[in-house]
Amino acid sequence: MANGKQLQPIIIKRIKKGGHAAHGGAWKIAYADFVTAMMAFFLLMWLLGSTAKGELQGIAEYFQNPIKVSLMGGTGTGNSDSILPGGGRDLSKQAGQVDSGDAERAAKMMGAQMARADDVKRERLRQEQARLDDLENSIRNLIESKAELAAFKDQIQLQKTPDGLSILIVDNQNRPMFDTGSALVKPHMREILQTIGKAMGKVENRITLSGHTDATPYGNGDRGYSNWELSADRANATRRELVAGGLPDDKLVRVEGLASSRLLFPARPNDPANRRISIVIMTREAEERMLPAPGAPQPVKAEPDAAAAAPAVTTSQAPATGPVVVPPRPALQIPVDMTKTQATPRP
Known part of the structure; x- marks a missing residue:
């Protein structure tokens, strides 16, 4: 070398670093589970906060009785008392034990049915009153529209x-x-009766008819014909005229003669106004009170007492000819020929 010095070799030492030991990823799985659980928890809190009280009660009832979810219907497993179709009932339920949820739902269902029944009844009464109002107006208009009948309108009372x-x-x-x-x-x-019969021709309601007399005794009443028979004959004659005017005969459920037992003016028993014909177009409620329901047991009729006073002679849908039928009151039966339209004049 020029300077006489020998250069020392440069030594580069390269140290290889060893790799880190394996750490594993189990903590990531645990963390993911934790985050998922927290998300589900907060989602549940949100759902509970936004759910109505009634829905919460339904969810609680479901978990109390998961076999039968509801009594209101459905065709799935939740609508059966058994897990398997055709299986037996829950053996864990003791005899007489009633599920509180079932009882509450049954009470609510009964209350709803009663409310619907009341609504139907009120609507039926409203429609019935409307029909009776229309009939009343129709009869008044028919009578007032005929000059020959307008003079007698003070003798016709509608109420x-x-x-x-x-x-x-x-x-x-x-x-x-x-x-x-x-x-x-x-x-x-x-003419008046046939006009009224025409007006009642399309009425669905049933009808009762009764004849009344004043308290004046009938002449020769000791021979068997009295005010009872006279009032029954007049009621039946009225029935024939109503039917001739257009009233269906099967709409009449009772035709009776009451003589002077129900005076219009009790203080004036001989007043001519006590002689009257009463026609009642019954409501459904009154009809149900009078007529027994189909299949209902019939009351046992008592034997008539021969010593009892003379009854109101009643006919019920009797034809033009036939015997007078005794009323439901226990009393003496008096057969009367309904063809008799002319009797001994009263004094």
């Missing part, structure tokens, strides 16, 4: 009663409805 629409046709001293002591209908009375 609402608890049993329905009542039509009273009262007698007048100068304009009697029937011949004296007879069931022979006067011409103007025949």
Whole structure:
């Protein structure tokens, strides 16, 4: 070398670093599970906070009785008392034990059914009252539209009663409805009855009909014909005229003669207005009270007492000819020939 010095060799020492020991990834799985659980927890809290109280109660009832979810319907497993179709009932439930959820649902269901029944009844009554109002207006208009009948409108009284629409046709001293002591209908009375029968022709309600007399005794009443028979004959004659006017005969459920047992003016028993014909277009409620339901047991009728006073003679859908039927009150039966329209004149 030029300077006489020998250069020392440069030694580069390269040290290889060893790799880290394996750490594993189990903590990541645990962390992921923790995050998932927290997310599910907060989601559950949010759902509980946004759910209505009724829905929460339904969820609680489901977990209390998971076999039968609801009594309101459904065709799945939740609507059966058994897990398997055709299986037996829950043997763990003791006899007489009632599930609180089932009892509550049954009570709610019964309350809802009663409320619906009340609504249906109110609607039926409203429609029925509307029909009776229309019938009342129709009868008034028919009578007032005919000049020959307008003069007798003061003898026709229409009023609402608890049993329905009542039509009273009262007698007048100068304009009697029937011949004296007879069931022979006067011409103007025949026109009035046929007009009313025409108006009632399309009414669905059932009808009762009763005849009344004043307290004046019938002449020769000791021979078997009295005010009872006279009132029954007049009621049946009225029935025939109503049917001739257009009233279906099967709408009549009772035709009766009451004589002077129900005076219109008790303080004036001989007043001509006590001689009257009463027609009642019954409401459904009144009809149900009078007529027994189909299949209902019939009451046992008592034997008539021969010593009892004379009853109101009643006919029920009787034809033009036939015997008078005794009313439901226990009393003496008095057969009367309904073809008799002319009797001994009253004094």
